[in-house]
Amino acid sequence: MNEPIKKVTSVASIKDIGTWIRASKQIPKFIAADRYEVIVPARYVRIFEVLSSPGWIVLDENELAKEFSIEYVRNRMPQGKEARAGWYFQQLLKIHALMNSDFDDDLVLIWDADTIPLKPLIFSHDERLLYFTGTEYHRPYFNAISRLLKLDKSVNFSFIAQCFPAYVGWVKEFTRHLEETHQKRWFDAILDCTDLGEISGFSEYETLGTFFVHRYIEKMAINHARWERFGEQIAPIGDILNLPISDDLPMYVSYESWSKRIEQPKVIFKHAKSEADFLDYFFNHTNESRSIIQVGANDGEMCDPIFRYLASANNADVSAILIEPVEFYFEKLKKLHSKRPNTLLIKAAASSVESIRDFYHIDPAIAYEMNGDGPKNDWAHGQGSFFRESVVHWIDQNAFRGESYRANMPRFKDAILESKVNCFPLKNLAIGGKLLSLLLIDVQGAELDVLLGMDWCAPPDFIIYEQDIARIKVIEDLLNAMGFSYLCGLSNLVFYNTSTVAIGN
Known part of the structure; x- marks a missing residue:
């Protein structure tokens, strides 16, 4: 018994x-x-x-x-x-x-x-x-x-x-x-x-x-x-x-950490010194079939590191999934890529689980006013987060834009809109697989939440995520434990999957 x-x-x-x-x-x-x-x-x-x-x-x-x-x-x-x-x-x-x-x-x-x-x-x-x-x-x-x-x-x-x-x-x-x-x-x-x-x-x-x-x-x-x-x-x-x-x-x-793992065939990828260097090689100098998922695609153009690559006919074969929850920017994204092949646009937010969450972003009508004395880069249109304090932080950090900007900071903070957005985990999508895959994350403080929603039994080959307020060590701990190593980048960090990619000279 x-x-x-x-x-x-x-x-x-x-x-x-x-x-x-x-x-x-x-x-x-x-x-x-x-x-x-x-x-x-x-x-x-x-x-x-x-x-x-x-x-x-x-x-x-x-x-x-x-x-x-x-x-x-x-x-x-x-x-x-x-x-x-x-x-x-x-x-x-x-x-x-x-x-x-x-x-x-x-x-x-x-x-x-x-x-x-x-x-x-x-x-x-x-x-x-x-x-x-x-x-x-x-x-x-x-x-x-x-x-x-x-x-x-x-x-x-x-x-x-x-x-x-x-x-x-x-x-x-x-x-x-x-x-x-x-x-x-x-x-x-x-x-x-x-x-x-x-x-x-x-x-x-x-x-x-x-x-x-x-x-x-x-x-x-x-x-x-x-x-x-x-x-x-x-x-x-x-x-x-x-x-x-x-x-x-x-x-x-x-599967003890010290025991030797069986090596699988890997893609040889050039060592990169910066995010721009990496993206240039990924899109322009590899013969592999490629796929990307971009979380926080915004309007697809403003300060977007992959816009010029997706706009190029030379990369029409690159499969793209672009995710953006805010209606105003999603409509711009849809118009921008309306004729691009192999592209799926999703009006939602990526998160750890399926849910409806509060989302914060600056009223687009006010965001146009927030360049101040420059630079004229429309930075405020890129601010959207599950965390209101993240949006407030970047309003404060842009106080260098001049006296008029500083005088209007209370009004700018009042212009932070709250809305409900649908959220889903990335594991609902096919990220890894036969294509050389890249995941880009720009979500103003919710990077860990996005990563936790991935299918870690089939991870991508590369991950780029933007550091928001501070470098979060727990994210790097997670990536390292999953077999990812840092490749390059300062504000946008590039990691590669050591199980599928080998870095050459």
Whole structure:
């Protein structure tokens, strides 16, 4: 008889997001549980809320573990080893998460965020918990266990197998034992008994497994089914969701960050020094079939970096999807490109989900007045955002346009119109594929929201996004985690997909 699992918990960070998008689909499919939760750093909660498969509860690690934090662990690290604090912190989080349930007899499961199940899994049978096993042996783990528990390795396998089931009461007994033995909080006992100078000096799975063997061996059993650490040997990460269940497949695979990925054929693209340099090469010097999606197309002409390329008959074969939510500018865009082939115009806004949202832009009649003493570039027509404060910010930033402009700034701010716009996620469109693809984003502060609406299982080859008020590191963290690297650009940043593009000289 299989005992029901109360909850499955994963601990993740942004580096895991590419694998996690797929794992979050597969875990509920193959592991039955009452609750699924993932614990992440506060700054990435929004990303995981949107990109995780429906049904997952995303928890802020700071709200879950109030007694210790990554800063607390970092302050305990030897000089020069502070970068490893996150690795130790996530292990403490897993132990804490195992205890964070209602009843001592709840069966809970820790599942590594970089691991994807391929077949139905069970973790109990005939009143015994089932443990997958590994072959790893790392001496510093057992040095720490000896200091912490006064126990030696007593099994001929490793408990490090990407997942770990436990009863809540077992884990609580473990932490009580540490606090009684060492007369300090359990996490302090672990940190004090671990050589934090080691790159990897402690294993939560190995430590809990050793403790359980000495207390509950009669309630434990080994699951001898095969699993694989090097997932790329089974399938590239992009193909993993399409594998049919078969006898020769392992039960699950992991895609750890240090394991080598299978290289796919890439497009060779010239190194660019600026956004203009990049666009010139993309439109004029590549033989690849190309497609673009422009989010925030405005009227298609004013300060538009791709206008002259789309207007050229030489680029008539470039497929274009242009997205603009404001009626006044959309009508101009439609007139401008009415005869251009391979072009789809969408009157809407791109966002993370389908919705209707408030949108703010300057009244076009007033925008014509806002050049002031120059330059005469009609800049105010390009201001539209989900965030009123973004439009206000740029009105303030243009105070250099002269005394008359400054005197009229209150009137300009009063001319900010609020309207309702339809929003949709870009995953509703086909972005990646056989064409060399480029996504351009100019949305005055909502760049992350647009990116979260993409289908990250089929991303474009290039992304250009405008920085609005400030450079947002979380966007770069997301792009880097998804395999994108910075190519060029200052105000408009150009990133390329390292899975599909190689940069030459």
